[in-house]
Amino acid sequence: MGVGSMAGLYFGVSGFQVNQTALQTTSHNLSNLDTDGYVRQQVIMKDTLYDTLSTMNVSATQLGHGTSMDTIRQVRDIFADKQYRLETGRGAFYGAMEEVGKEVETYFGADVDDEKLKNTMTSFWETLNELQKTPDSIVNRETVIQSAQEMIEQSKLIYNQIIEYQRNLNEQIQQQVDRINEIAEEIHNINRKITGVESGGIENANDLRDSRNLLLDELATYGEINYREDVNGCVTVNLEGIPLVVDDRTFKVGTSKINEGSDLLEVVWADHANMPVFNFAYLPSAETSTDVGSLKGLIYARGSYVGDYTLMNMETSQAYLNKTDEYDNPVYVSWEDFFKGEGYMGDTVIPTEDDLKEAYAKFYEKEVEPYLITNVEAQLDYLMHNIVTTVNDILCPNKELDAAIMVTDEEGNSYTLPKGTIVLDLEKAPVGLGDDGLPGEELFVRTSQPRYNKYTDDEGNTVYVYNTEDSTDKYKQYTIGQIEVNDVLIKNPSKLPLSDAEEHSNRQDVINDLLDAWSSEGEYEGMGDDHSKSNMKVLTPNTLTGFNFQGYYNAMIGDLSNTINCYYNVNQNQITVGNQLDDRRQTVAGVNSDEELTNMIMFQQAFNACSRYINVVADMLDTLINRTGRG
Numbered sequence: 001m002g003v004g005s006m007a008g009l010y011f012g013v014s015g016f017q018v019n020q021t022a023l024q025t026t027s028h029n030l031s032n033l034d035t036d037g038y039v040r041q042q043v044i045m046k047d048t049l050y051d052t053l054s055t056m057n058v059s060a061t062q063l064g065h066g067t068s069m070d071t072i073r074q075v076r077d078i079f080a081d082k083q084y085r086l087e088t089g090r091g092a093f094y095g096a097m098e099e100v101g102k103e104v105e106t107y108f109g110a111d112v113d114d115e116k117l118k119n120t121m122t123s124f125w126e127t128l129n130e131l132q133k134t135p136d137s138i139v140n141r142e143t144v145i146q147s148a149q150e151m152i153e154q155s156k157l158i159y160n161q162i163i164e165y166q167r168n169l170n171e172q173i174q175q176q177v178d179r180i181n182e183i184a185e186e187i188h189n190i191n192r193k194i195t196g197v198e199s200g201g202i203e204n205a206n207d208l209r210d211s212r213n214l215l216l217d218e219l220a221t222y223g224e225i226n227y228r229e230d231v232n233g234c235v236t237v238n239l240e241g242i243p244l245v246v247d248d249r250t251f252k253v254g255t256s257k258i259n260e261g262s263d264l265l266e267v268v269w270a271d272h273a274n275m276p277v278f279n280f281a282y283l284p285s286a287e288t289s290t291d292v293g294s295l296k297g298l299i300y301a302r303g304s305y306v307g308d309y310t311l312m313n314m315e316t317s318q319a320y321l322n323k324t325d326e327y328d329n330p331v332y333v334s335w336e337d338f339f340k341g342e343g344y345m346g347d348t349v350i351p352t353e354d355d356l357k358e359a360y361a362k363f364y365e366k367e368v369e370p371y372l373i374t375n376v377e378a379q380l381d382y383l384m385h386n387i388v389t390t391v392n393d394i395l396c397p398n399k400e401l402d403a404a405i406m407v408t409d410e411e412g413n414s415y416t417l418p419k420g421t422i423v424l425d426l427e428k429a430p431v432g433l434g435d436d437g438l439p440g441e442e443l444f445v446r447t448s449q450p451r452y453n454k455y456t457d458d459e460g461n462t463v464y465v466y467n468t469e470d471s472t473d474k475y476k477q478y479t480i481g482q483i484e485v486n487d488v489l490i491k492n493p494s495k496l497p498l499s500d501a502e503e504h505s506n507r508q509d510v511i512n513d514l515l516d517a518w519s520s521e522g523e524y525e526g527m528g529d530d531h532s533k534s535n536m537k538v539l540t541p542n543t544l545t546g547f548n549f550q551g552y553y554n555a556m557i558g559d560l561s562n563t564i565n566c567y568y569n570v571n572q573n574q575i576t577v578g579n580q581l582d583d584r585r586q587t588v589a590g591v592n593s594d595e596e597l598t599n600m601i602m603f604q605q606a607f608n609a610c611s612r613y614i615n616v617v618a619d620m621l622d623t624l625i626n627r628t629g630r631g
Helices: 007-031 078-108 116-133 138-198 206-219 294-302 335-341 353-367 372-395 487-491 508-519 549-589 593-628
Strands: 041-047 050-055 060-064 067-074 225-229 235-239 242-245 253-257 265-269 398-400 405-408 414-417 422-424 444-446 452-457 462-466 483-485 523-525 532-534
Touching (some): 007 041, 007 593, 078 138, 078 294, 078 372, 116 138, 138 206, 138 242, 138 265, 138 372, 206 225, 265 294, 294 372, 335 353, 372 508, 483 487
Antiparallel strands (some): 253 265, 405 414, 405 452, 444 483, 452 462, 523 532
């Protein structure tokens, strides 16, 4: 079929149509120059079929049939997309941690001069110094008691604010979970639309893909995602390695209480029997991609339970009981059992005390310290617990019974106190002012548990039996939630035990011990050379430096600030990396007006050329038909 025949018109028309489509695509690019998430589109042209007219040894004579459109593709860098989403997800993780840390930091005070708890601690120390000068001064005693009240009230305020904020993070977690479900549903609906548009094999649903890619960008900030597009245009999305969106459905993410008695929520797969979404078996790390997503960051920053002083050492901690089975029953019955079951102690058959302490330090480093709020709560409560118990133990020193004794309670019931029972050491205990001054009045009391139960021995003497702290019962602990200043001393400061029972003189050594205990780092010699008292120790079980009370507070705030600063630096670095990757994406996918205008001129010229070609062929046919009669 010769070029001069009617077929020649179709060659021109094919180029005419393809360039018209290219012009429309270029116009579409320019009109979406400022559209968020828009990816420039490009018309891919191809040759149509060839007719082979003759074949020689080295070549063939072929006649083409014009041009056609292969596809209208999106111009984007898929690798850069995946890297961008990973890095922005990592930035969102540390951004969430930083935000939580900053909020917690504000509860302690906006700046150094506004650190109310630190100021009340300083005030308490200063009033003790004044009391040392005149121990029998009622005014100075009142001042000490008042400053103690202020310190306890301020610690309660901060501790309760942190706990309340910890609970309120449930709302942010729930909002992000709801948004993940919304995004999953939207992606699923777009998948269906893309399949419908492209089922005929004619159109490409590129604008729908733009919308879907924006959703994937957002979803990547909540958690680690993996995705792939199949031949039908549907995208399958995995969240934290588990399918979230598949061809025919979405899987819902939900929340549930961590355990029956908890106010905190965990994120679970609602469609998979409430299986946890996140795996906290590994510490946050870029190598294992366990530091991706603001949702995981919020949970890490919040923690799984409210921290208290018992977490700071193995002797008081019961944290192994937090490991429960599907019926909320404890999996382990002891630390040794826990350490062996969780791999903290290797193959040690009979662990020594040092082995257990080392294993607990590893446990704290992995399961307490990374959780910002829980760690701060534990440190703050540990600080106040040490202050309270140190002061009380000096004012009301205890000892163990050398032998069993018979006693009678107030109702006349008889009991045997076994050897080793902890009682008030009446020989060393100071008493209140005056002839009727009594021992055993502690400055700080537990609201639900008196310090002593009083009994009478066979000789008619009062025996003060100490109610020991119970690590499994918060109501029997000197924890911030249970501490108050003794109301008896508030009403009558003269009962503050600072006097000698026999000589009715001031016990200067008691006040000296209080000041010594406040200033010492780790250990101090209190109440005589034979009683070494444990004071403030280390910031966490993993550190070796001991602190006094004021030093511990400074170290705690300094550690919090350093942690926040670390999160800030990582977040800023991730923002920089994300911006660089986004620039790289935009270099490929973004619309450049100059480039598009150049393409428009090129396609216009090609369009005009096709038009002129059609005119030439039409004139040729007109000449052949009307002048020679040979079409």
